[in-house]
Structures are given as structure tokens and as C-alpha cells.
Amino acid sequence: MSRVQGRTDWAEEEDEDSLQLPQQQITKNKDGTETITTYSVREDGKKVKTTRRIKKTTIKQVVNPRVAERKQWAKFGQEKGKPVGPQTDTTSVAENIVFRPVANWKASAEDKGEAEKKKQNLKDAKIKCRICSGDHWTTKCPFKDTMAPEGADAAGSVTDDVPETAGALGGGGGGYVPPHLRGRAGAGEKMGGKYERDDLATLRVTNVSEFAEEGDLREMFSRFGHVTRVFLAKDRETGRAKGFAFISYADRSDAAKACEKMDGYGFGHLILRVEFAKKST
Amino acid sequence: MRPILLSGHERALTQVKYNADGDIIFSVSKDHVVCAWFSHNGERLGTYHGHQGALWTVDVDPTSTLLATGGADNTMRLWEVKTGKLLKTWDFATSIKRVEFSPDGRQLLGVTEKRSGHLSTIVVYEINPDPAAEQTNEQSLRIVCDESKATVAGFSYMGKYIIAGHEDGSVSQWDAKDGEYMFSEQIHEPDMQVTDLQWAPDRTYFITASKDKTAKLVSTNELRVLKSYSTDTPLNSAAITPVKDYVILGGGQAAMDVTTTSARQGKFEARFYHKIFQEEIGRVRGHFGPLNYVAVHPRGTGYCSGGEDGYVRVHHFDKAYFDFMYEVEREQANL
Incomplete structure (x- = not known):
């Protein structure tokens, strides 16, 4: 080679x-x-x-002569002198889009929207504290040591009552039950009983001034009946109120009256919002 | 379908238009430049320079020799399509919001903005179709809109009427020969601006888009609402597709709110409705800002949309688009 x-x-x-x-x-x-x-x-x-x-085949294409002529036009303006064909700086091909007209388009799209809404709801529901109904996880609740979860927690959302009861009786198996709850629960068969009663006559008060004291609240709410418990959430470090409180009455009718009268009551520089403590669903 | 993305503009698009044969797309944007593109491959033919302000509107004559533009620099300009040469500049006291050639290309209409001391007007010039000829300075017609300012306007079939859409949601009719006011109808919700008016191929009816989130098909002669298409977002533009009985609506929430919403919530999609059944049949997404204008290829083979995001997207319909029929349509076709 x-x-x-x-x-x-x-x-x-x-x-x-x-x-x-x-x-x-x-x-x-x-x-x-x-x-x-x-x-x-x-x-x-x-x-x-x-x-x-x-195999050579001749394909005849009828082209509008005006269109064919215009294709031969010289480029002008910013394109002057540029070579024939699309320029990469101004022209590109986008991603493929599937466009398929359908008769009941709206219906199908809305279904999808609803499913997403549900998902969103689920998300929201999850981030709700079972202790104070705040928008944080129950484990992150600053009052998880000081407050029992609201009634719904024990009665509603815990599906299997058996280990709970066993725990209440001091036996093994279930989670830890504080001593002050054991005695009462021992009397009844179900732990839920106590909470349910409590829950019915408990008000949740929000928008409380940060300078409020438990005594003030007790004084205000005692007007409507016998108050069994006042809980004012406080910041551990500063000792100031966090802005919400729970008031338990012995009688539900008193609680209802208080709820009606005190909702919108001006206390400190804020307007109280009073509602029944809701079961967390 | 694979849309062709045209990124020659630096600011929001305000109007896009096909020429009569559908081979060239003209686009205007707030960046002062007019661009001409070949529609089949997205190649840019050229740019037209001269405007000193944002451009609002563009139109091309039926023979694709003359191009008219109007903008915020208070001028209406006439260009030679082929060379990009500026042929004529008409000066006004306020900006030009809409230009349109008459069906024969012998008249050019311009809509002027209302501003302190100046009422909104619709002006008409006689146009010499020869690009070498001197164009007149004299307005052949001048219509003053003293009640509510005109936002869009156009010539009806045979250039018989001038139809204008107004800021208060009404549509009115004038005789295009002598400028005599005929009547007006409240087509859209009161005080909801008519944002676009595009003609059916024969110009016996047209479609209007409005901020009241609806588009309406209106007859030219009686200004009667034939069909109504309601959406969930303010509309900026609406177009009627030839060949298939669809309408394309474009919109999205106001440009000023765009940054506070995600593209998903913003509803920046072209919506396809069936023209007769008034039902939505599909959407085409792609823009990440509101659609300011949608234009349909005169042969109905594709459409393009200009968005607040500064892009023009050119779509060529594929088979599914042409095959789609309602059950009743199919029965009718098989008879």
C-alpha cells in the first residue's frame, strides 16, 4: 500500500x-x-x-406562487445577511404537547382538581395539634407535658381501646399513662368517658392578650357558672401568655352561655374569640 | 404537536397576526420592534425598526405588501413587508391601540387611546396599495367615541360597517362609508373591557373577548350574541378557527398579578371551545405568562399565541385535532 x-x-x-x-x-x-x-x-x-x-418518486406539491415567492425574499433588519433557515438564537422547538380534544374535557379536569384538593385537605388536617389545635405537630406542642390531649384523641382517633385501657390500669403493653389519670380511669371502663365530659363543657379561647393571667380569665368566665379548670398557654422562656386558653365548666349550658357572651369580648387590647374546644378529627 | 418557540422579542408580546396566505406571522411587542416570521419553520424573515415606544398592534394587508403598526409613541406607521422599509408615519396626540386593514386593503383603520384632553377616536385613511406611492395625510373618516373609549375595532364584511368594542363592555356599529353611528349593544358585563375582536372568515360574525371572563360570538348586522363561552380567567384574546368549528381563547390573570401566582394557578393556557356547543374541549399549555393574543392560520392548520412572557409559540395542529367530532357531528357526517 x-x-x-x-x-x-x-x-x-x-x-x-x-x-x-x-x-x-x-x-x-x-x-x-x-x-x-x-x-x-x-x-x-x-x-x-x-x-x-x-426508488425515485416525484412528489408534486402545489404551492401558492405568492408563498413560494416570499420564501425567496432576502432577509432584512436584524436578520440581514443571516443564512437561510431558522436561526438558533430566535427559533427553537419546544417540547411535544399532546393536544387531543375531548367532549367532556371540563368534567375530567375537575375530577383531577378535586382529588388534589382532597390531598391538600389531608395535608392540612395532619398538621393540627391534638392538644391545643394549633398548626403544629402534637409532638412539637409546647404543652404536651402540661395538658392532656383533647377528648377526641383518646375516644375518637385511637382505634383500639384495649391497650389504652390496659395502660390505664397500670398493666404493661400500652403507652405510659400519668398517675393522676390512672385512678379515675380505673373506675370507669373507658378512658374516653372522662374526656368526653370534659370536652363538652370546654371552651377554647383565642386571641388572648399576652399579658393575661389565669386569674383574670377565671374571674371573667366565672360569671357564667362554675369553672373547673382554666388553662392559659404560656411561653416557657418568657412566661408570657401564648394567646390561647382553655376554660372548662362543670355544666355545658354554662359553657354555652359563656361562649355566646364572651365571643367578641374586648379583653386587654384584643378581642377574644371563644368557641367550643373541637374534637380533632 | 411540537410548538415552535419564537424568542426574538425582549418584552411582552402584544399582538401576533398571520398574513392572508398564512405563511408569514407578524409579531409586535413592547420592545419597539416588529418581527416577521415564516410560519412553517419559525425562521425570522426580518425586523422593522423605527418605532420609539411599545407597540400595541399590527396588521397586514390582504396582498402581504403593506404592514401597519401602531404603538405608544403616538404614531401609526406603514411599512413595506418585503424590505422592512418605513413608508409612512402618521402622528397622533395619543397612542394607537388597534390598526386594521379593510377586507380590500384600500382602507386602514386606527383606534386612538383616550387621554386627558383627548377622546378616543377611530380614524380611517385611504391606502394606496402601491408601496412606492405617496400615502395621504388626510383622514377619510374620524369617529369620536365620547361615551366610552374604543379598545378594539375592525371592518365588517365588504367594509360595510365599522364595529368597535369599548371599555365599558359594549360593542357598537358605524357605517364605514360616512361614519354614521348606527347603534350599540351591551355585549359584556358593564365596565368589563372588550379586549379583543376577531372576525370569522366571511366577517358576518365575530368573536369578542373580555375581562369579564367570557368570549362571545356576535353577529355583525344585529350585534346579537350568538354563542357565549365562559371561562374562569380574564380573557385577552379570542379567535375563530376555520375548517373545524372551534374557538381559541387566551388569557390569564392580569400581568401585574403574575409574580404572585404559580404558572399552574395562573391559567396561562390556550383554551379550545367548541364553537357550536360552547363546551371546552381542551387546553394547550406552554406559556408562563398570560396569553396576550392568539391568532389562527387562515387555513385552520395551526395557531400561534403571543404571551406576556415574551415568546410566540407557533402550533401546527395534528391529526387528533381534525379528527375530533361530537357524536352528533359524526352522525351527520356519516349520513
């Missing part, structure tokens, strides 16, 4: 190589197709013979 017929010019060598390859052959077949045979040298130095059969 290297020196051929006395040629000494090394620069000609490449040409010499290609000359050795047979010429491209085009044969016309009877069925109107053409067979094109070409030879080439691959990168690894091997000769390759390529045979292609081609």
Missing part, C-alpha cells in the same frame, strides 16, 4: 489510496429502481462495500 509505482511524494499517498477503490456503480433495474454500489474505507482501515437500492 505504501509506495506505488515509483511515486515518492508522500502527500499524494492518500489520493492513491482512494484511487484504488472501485468507482461508484449505478445500475438501473427493470422495476424502475436503482442500485448504487459504493466503496469506502472505514476508520479501522477496512474496505466497505455499500449497496443501496433506491
Whole structure:
């Protein structure tokens, strides 16, 4: 391959190589197709013979002459002198979009929306403290040591009562039950009993001034009946009120009266919002 | 379908238009430049320079030789489509919100903005279709809108009427020959601006889009509401598709609220409604700002939309679009 017929010019060598390859052959077949045979040298130095059969068809396309003429127009303005064809700086192809018209499009789309709404609701519901109904996790609640969960917790959301009762009786198996709850629960069969009663007559007071004291609240709410418990949430570090409180009455009717009268009552520089402590669902 | 994304503008698009043969798209934006694009591949043919302010509107004559634009620099300009040469500038006291050629291309209409001391007007010029000719300075018609300012306007079939949409949601009709006021109808909710008015191919009816979240199909002669399409977002534009009986609506909440909402909530989608049954049949998403204008290819093979995001998206419909039929339509077709 290297020196051929006395040629000494090394620069000609490449040409010499290609000359050795047979010429491209085009044969016309009877069925109107053409067979094109070409030879080439691959990168690894091997000769390759390529045979292609081609059928040529003429496709006639009727083009609006005005449109065809406009395609030949020279570019102008910012495009002046730019080569033919779309320029990458101004024109690109976006992602494929599936567009399929459907008769009941709206219905299907709304279903999807509803499913998402439900999901959203679920999300919201999860971040609700079972102790103070605040928008944080129960485990993060600053009052989880000082307050029992609201009634619903024990009665409603805990599905299996058995270990709970066992725990209440001081047996193994269930979670820890504080001593002050054990005695009472021992009397009744169900822990829920105590909470349910409590829950019915408990008011949740929000928007309480941060300078409020439990005594003030007790004084205010005692007007409507016998108050069994006042709980004012306080910040551990500063000792100031957190802005909400729970008031338990002995009688539910008193609680209802208080709820009605005290909702919207101005206390300190704020307006109280009073509602029944809700079961967390 | 794979949309072609045209990113030649630096600011929000205000109007996009196909020429009569549908091979060129003209786009105007707030960046002062007019662009011409080939619709089949998105290649930019050229740009037209000269405006000193945001552009609001563009229109091309039926033969694609002359291009008219109007903008916030208080001028209406006429260009030669082929070369990008500025042929004529008309100066006004206020900005031009809408331009439109008459169906024969011999008249050009402009809508001027209302501003302190100046009422909104609709002006008409006679146009010489020869690009080399001198264009007149004389207004052949001048309609003053003293009740509520005109926001959009156009020539009806045969250039018989001038139909205008107003800021108060009404649509009114004038005789295009002598400018005589005929009547007006409250088509949209009161004080909900008519944002767009686009014609059916034969101009015997048109579609209006409004901030009241509806688009209405209105007859030219009686200004009677034929069909109504209600959506859940303010509309900026509405177009009627030839070949298939659809309408395309574009909108999204106001540009000033865009940054406070996600693209998903923003409803920046082109909505397809069936023209006859008034039912939504699909949406095409893609823009990440409100759609300021939608235009349909005159042959009904595609559409393009210009968005507040500064992009023009050119869509060529695929088979599913043409195949879709309601059950009753299919029965009718099989008869």
C-alpha cells in the first residue's frame, strides 16, 4: 500500500489510496429502481462495500406562487445577511404537547382538581395539634407535658381501646399513662368517658392578650357558672401568655352561655374569640 | 404537536397576526420592534425598526405588501413587508391601540387611546396599495367615541360597517362609508373591557373577548350574541378557527398579578371551545405568562399565541385535532 509505482511524494499517498477503490456503480433495474454500489474505507482501515437500492418518486406539491415567492425574499433588519433557515438564537422547538380534544374535557379536569384538593385537605388536617389545635405537630406542642390531649384523641382517633385501657390500669403493653389519670380511669371502663365530659363543657379561647393571667380569665368566665379548670398557654422562656386558653365548666349550658357572651369580648387590647374546644378529627 | 418557540422579542408580546396566505406571522411587542416570521419553520424573515415606544398592534394587508403598526409613541406607521422599509408615519396626540386593514386593503383603520384632553377616536385613511406611492395625510373618516373609549375595532364584511368594542363592555356599529353611528349593544358585563375582536372568515360574525371572563360570538348586522363561552380567567384574546368549528381563547390573570401566582394557578393556557356547543374541549399549555393574543392560520392548520412572557409559540395542529367530532357531528357526517 505504501509506495506505488515509483511515486515518492508522500502527500499524494492518500489520493492513491482512494484511487484504488472501485468507482461508484449505478445500475438501473427493470422495476424502475436503482442500485448504487459504493466503496469506502472505514476508520479501522477496512474496505466497505455499500449497496443501496433506491426508488425515485416525484412528489408534486402545489404551492401558492405568492408563498413560494416570499420564501425567496432576502432577509432584512436584524436578520440581514443571516443564512437561510431558522436561526438558533430566535427559533427553537419546544417540547411535544399532546393536544387531543375531548367532549367532556371540563368534567375530567375537575375530577383531577378535586382529588388534589382532597390531598391538600389531608395535608392540612395532619398538621393540627391534638392538644391545643394549633398548626403544629402534637409532638412539637409546647404543652404536651402540661395538658392532656383533647377528648377526641383518646375516644375518637385511637382505634383500639384495649391497650389504652390496659395502660390505664397500670398493666404493661400500652403507652405510659400519668398517675393522676390512672385512678379515675380505673373506675370507669373507658378512658374516653372522662374526656368526653370534659370536652363538652370546654371552651377554647383565642386571641388572648399576652399579658393575661389565669386569674383574670377565671374571674371573667366565672360569671357564667362554675369553672373547673382554666388553662392559659404560656411561653416557657418568657412566661408570657401564648394567646390561647382553655376554660372548662362543670355544666355545658354554662359553657354555652359563656361562649355566646364572651365571643367578641374586648379583653386587654384584643378581642377574644371563644368557641367550643373541637374534637380533632 | 411540537410548538415552535419564537424568542426574538425582549418584552411582552402584544399582538401576533398571520398574513392572508398564512405563511408569514407578524409579531409586535413592547420592545419597539416588529418581527416577521415564516410560519412553517419559525425562521425570522426580518425586523422593522423605527418605532420609539411599545407597540400595541399590527396588521397586514390582504396582498402581504403593506404592514401597519401602531404603538405608544403616538404614531401609526406603514411599512413595506418585503424590505422592512418605513413608508409612512402618521402622528397622533395619543397612542394607537388597534390598526386594521379593510377586507380590500384600500382602507386602514386606527383606534386612538383616550387621554386627558383627548377622546378616543377611530380614524380611517385611504391606502394606496402601491408601496412606492405617496400615502395621504388626510383622514377619510374620524369617529369620536365620547361615551366610552374604543379598545378594539375592525371592518365588517365588504367594509360595510365599522364595529368597535369599548371599555365599558359594549360593542357598537358605524357605517364605514360616512361614519354614521348606527347603534350599540351591551355585549359584556358593564365596565368589563372588550379586549379583543376577531372576525370569522366571511366577517358576518365575530368573536369578542373580555375581562369579564367570557368570549362571545356576535353577529355583525344585529350585534346579537350568538354563542357565549365562559371561562374562569380574564380573557385577552379570542379567535375563530376555520375548517373545524372551534374557538381559541387566551388569557390569564392580569400581568401585574403574575409574580404572585404559580404558572399552574395562573391559567396561562390556550383554551379550545367548541364553537357550536360552547363546551371546552381542551387546553394547550406552554406559556408562563398570560396569553396576550392568539391568532389562527387562515387555513385552520395551526395557531400561534403571543404571551406576556415574551415568546410566540407557533402550533401546527395534528391529526387528533381534525379528527375530533361530537357524536352528533359524526352522525351527520356519516349520513
